[in-house]
Amino acid sequence: MEVKLKYELEFPIHASPSLLYQYISTPSGMSEWFADNVNSRGEIFTFIWDGAEEKAKLISKRTGERVKFRWLDEDGTDTEYFFELKILEDEITKDVSIMVVDFAEEDEIEESKLLWENQISDLKHVLGSV
Template sequence: MNDKVKYEIEFPIMSSPQLLYQYISTPSGLSEWFADNVNSRGEDFTFIWDDSEEKAKLVSKKTGEKVKFRWYDEEGAETEYFFEIKIMVDEITKDVSIVVVDFAEDDELDEAKLLWENQISDLKHVLGSM
């Protein structure tokens, strides 16, 4: 398996950090834009898309600021790969943006970024923040 590369992308978003946090940290919020369905049992989350299912552990969260999920492999062991969603607020303008940190294989980097653009577009639609 190829090693994946870490990347970070930022998206401006018109929303309050408090509302945004509900959409990035709860199964019901995540299932509205990130996956078709999201279930959780404690810190373990299951993300379901069509006929595929991925499991991740919520490894850290800071209310109103960020969440970080670490992926499990097929055997149920934690991997080194994670995705993190951070809410950033500009201190001067109060503009809100989301910063996504994720991993992708080198030859799939553009595709991975495009996927996040589509996901965040769905989030903006749910928030009424087009």
């Protein structure tokens, strides 16, 4: 299996951290922009895209600030890969942005970044912050 590399992206977003948090931490919020459908049983979230399912475990969260999910293998065991969504707020300007931390294989990083750009664009649309 190829090693995946960690990368970070930051997107300015015009929304309050508390509203934004609802969209990055709940199945109903995430299904509006992140995946076609999102279900959760406790800490296990199931993300569905075009009929394909991926499962991830919510491993940490801080209300109004961040969520972190660890991807699970097909048999339900933890992988070493995660994705994290952090809400950043500038103390002085109060500008809000969302930081994405994710992993991709070296030859898939650009494609992966593009996917996030599209998803964050959908999120901005849902929030009315375009």
